[in-house]
Amino acid sequence: MKKSNSIALTLENEILNNMHITGSMLPSVNSLSKRFSVHRNTVNQAMKILAQKDLIQTKNGIGSIIKQRVRNINQEIEKNKTETYCIIADLHKNIYQATMLEIFQQYLFSQNAFSYIIYLDTIRNNFRFVINTLKEKNVTGVFISCGNIEKIALLLHMLKENDMAFTTITCFPGYEKHHCGFSEKGDNRTSEKQVEYLASLGHQKIGFIAGTHHDTAVYKRRLEGYLHAVERYAGISEAENLVAIGDFFKSEWIRQAFNLYYEKKITALICFDDTEALQAINIFPLRNILIPENLSIMGFGGYYNDTEIPITTLSVPYEYKSARYLSFMHSLLKGIEYKEEFPAQTNTIKEGVTCKKIISS
Structure with missing residues (x-):
């Protein structure tokens, strides 16, 4: 062979x-x-x-x-399901979201409901395909998992334009502007905890960078937490100058990252997620900037074990997120009020090799 x-x-x-x-x-x-x-x-x-x-x-x-694999489910089982739901999700490489989508499908199946996943592809502009699929499947409700406010607004507009009313239209982790889903109140605390950790290692010049997620509500909440924490823990009042954004898939992100190091003189960099942290770990040594000797890197996501480099990262345990989201979905399916039943602060620092303590001279 x-x-x-x-x-x-x-x-x-x-x-x-x-x-x-x-x-x-x-x-x-x-x-x-x-x-x-x-x-x-x-x-x-x-x-x-x-x-x-x-x-x-x-x-x-x-x-x-x-790609999504067609589940080997007998057609008679599908017919016996009382409700059909569609989960509309971003087409991106977030392994966490992929895990959650599988959990959602399993949960819906356990609740005697059938479900489909449709991926939004804005490059191919498949919104019309999404609408047509919803009509064909005659779905009961729609769950929208999308990290872009504009996409959500456009999709909701198209649903309304096509006179498509559902029992449930919501999105997770949730965007308050659309009054659907619930707010990740812990997002502010996540970035605060990152800054607090780096400050405990002696860092004061702590930068913050985000790529393709900078237009999301999650980014705004994390940025708010970062700005608050940098002044509180590191004593920097002009923290806005240490924030950079740029398209992750273009040279702009790399240029912004180097600018933070050379121009702003940062000693630590908080990346929006582990994917961006890996990018930073790969590009800085190309200019003889050693990690963590010259620059400490911190990510968010908690899936660094899938990489060759153990990133120092902030992790939200899957079991906590799963329980929280499933409780939320259950309340929607049963028509009952959702109540936050889980502690908001479950984020934990996973120690890696990408951060070091600064020794005062």
Whole structure:
């Protein structure tokens, strides 16, 4: 058997056995070539085989995304379901969201409801496809999981324009402006805890950077917490000058990151998530800026164990998030008022190798 076929078969088995979550990214070609000790071209051939089997979708400059697998559910079971829901989600590489979507589907199934997941792809502008699918499936309710306010507003507008009324239209983690879903009140505290941790290591010049998420409500809340905490813990009143945003998939993000280091003289950098933290870890050494000797890096997301570098990161335990969201969904499905039943502060610092203590001279 050719090496490419062997690699494809191994990855296919991993995908079918849920070792790679729907909507998440496969490891990079470089990582896979190291894992299987083969040339990049061999891995690319394996990727083509997986794509032909409709298991992955490869996007230039991004990577290979695990596609949703059609569940092997008997049609009679589907007919017996009393309600049908559609979960509309962002098409991006957030492994956390991918995990939550699978949990939601399992929960809906346990509640005698059937569900579909449709991914929003703004590049291909598939909003019309989403609307047509909702009509065909005759869904009872819609859950919108989207990190972009403009996308949510456009989708809600199109639903209204097409006279599509549902029992439930909501989104999670929630955006107050649309009066749907619930607010992640802990977002402010997440960035506060990051700053508090870095300040305890002696850092005062602490920067904050965000890429493609800078237009989301989550970003605004984390930024608010950061600005409050930097003045409180690090004694910096002009913290706005240490904040940078830029398109993560373009050179703007990299330029902004270097500007924080060279111009603003930061000693630590808080990244919006672990993906951005990994980017920072990779680019700074290219200019002989060592991590963490010259610059401490901190992420958010708690999935650094999937990487070769243990990032110092802020983690929200899956079991807590799952319980919280499922309680929220249950209240919507049953038509009862949702009440916050879980402690707001469950975030924990995961120690990695990307932060160091500053020794005062």
